[in-house]
Every structure is written in structure tokens, then in C-alpha cells.
Amino acid sequence: VxxxxxxxxxxxxxxxxxLSCVASGTTFSNYTMGWFRQAPGRExxxxxxxxxxxxxxxxxxxxxxxxxxxxxxxKNTVYLxxxxxxxxxxxxxxxxxxxxxxxxxxxxxxxxxxxxxxGTLVTVSS
Numbered sequence: 001v002x003x004x005x006x007x008x009x010x011x012x013x014x015x016x017x018x019l020s021c022v023a024s025g026t027t028f029s030n031y032t033m034g035w036f037r038q039a040p041g042r043e044x045x046x047x048x049x050x051x052x053x054x055x056x057x058x059x060x061x062x063x064x065x066x067x068x069x070x071x072x073x074x075k076n077t078v079y080l081x082x083x084x085x086x087x088x089x090x091x092x093x094x095x096x097x098x099x100x101x102x103x104x105x106x107x108x109x110x111x112x113x114x115x116x117x118x119g120t121l122v123t124v125s126s
Contacts, residue, residue, distance in 0.1 A: 001026040001115045003095050008120030011085055015124070019080040021095030021117050028076040029053075032098040032105045034113060035069060035080045037091035037122075044094070048080060049107035058106040063089075085124045092119040 007019040019035070034049040048069040050057045057069050066085075071078040078095055096113035098105070 001097065003097060003115055003117035005093075005095055005117040005120045008093065008122050010123045010125060013085060013087055013124055013126050015085050016081070016083045017085065017122060018082070019093055019095070019120060019122075021078045021080075023076045023078075023097060023115075026097075028097075029073040030099065032100045032102075032108060033069070033071060033078040034096045034098065034107060035067075035078075036094045036096060036110065037089075038094070038119075039088075039091040042091075044110060046107060046110065047093070049105075050078065051106050052103040056104060056106045082122070085122075087124045087126045090122060090124045092121050094119045 002024045004022045035047045036044050037047050038044040047063050048059045050069045054071045066083050068081040095117040097115040098108045098113045
């Protein structure tokens with residue numbers, strides 16, 4: 001299974017970016033998908049998760065109302081739309097796939113995710 005990410009870059013505070021993550025080598029629709037980020041000197045943190053069908057999602061307080069995760073199972077792709085970006089959102093962003101058997105799950109402990117993208121850098125300038 002490979003997860004290939006795209007869409008990072010530099011944006012001014014208040015701006016928007018959309019990240020994409022394309023999966024190959026698996027039945028994508030059977031995976032809970034998550035997005036994580038890691039800033040320099042900090043632990044990797046969860047920023048959003050989505051269920052198999054895409055009808056359920058969850059976000060931590062730090063990004064709720066600004067970030068939206070979605071998926072297109074026909075394209076084997078999960079997206080992270082990031083709006084109202086802040087300098088503190090600067091980090092390397094990773095997509096991850098969890099081969100859970102529960103279609104309602106939207107988030108799992110970080111160590112439960114089976115596959116990871118290589119990461120894409122998002123830099124928000126003030």
C-alpha cells in the first residue's frame with residue numbers, strides 16, 4: 001500500500017491550502033483515513049479523521065471549524081482542506097490509513113495506523 005501526498009506549500013496567515021493523499025495497492029474504501037502533523041521539536045499530532053464512507057469525521061479543538069477532511073473512494077483519495085491558516089499550523093502533514101474492521105471509526109491511536117504518506121510541508125507566514 002502506498003500513500004502519495006501532494007498540495008503543500010507556503011501560504012500567508014488567513015489563507016487556505018488543500019492537501020491530497022492518493023492510495024494505491026489496496027481497497028481504499030475499507031480504511032479509516034487520518035491526517036496528522038508534526039512541527040519541529042514536537043510530537044506528531046492528529047488533525048482529522050474520516051470513516052470508510054466519509055459520512056463521519058472528527059477534529060481536535062485546535063483545527064475544528066477551520067480544517068475539513070473528505071474522501072473520494074472512487075478516486076482512492078482523501079483530502080484535507082485547511083482554511084484560516086495560522087502560523088502555528090506550520091508543520092509537515094501526513095496522511096495515514098488504518099485497516100480497521102469498523103466502518104464507523106473516525107480516529108484511532110496513532111500507533112494503530114498501518115500506512116503513512118511521506119509527508120508534505122505546510123508553511124504559514126505571518
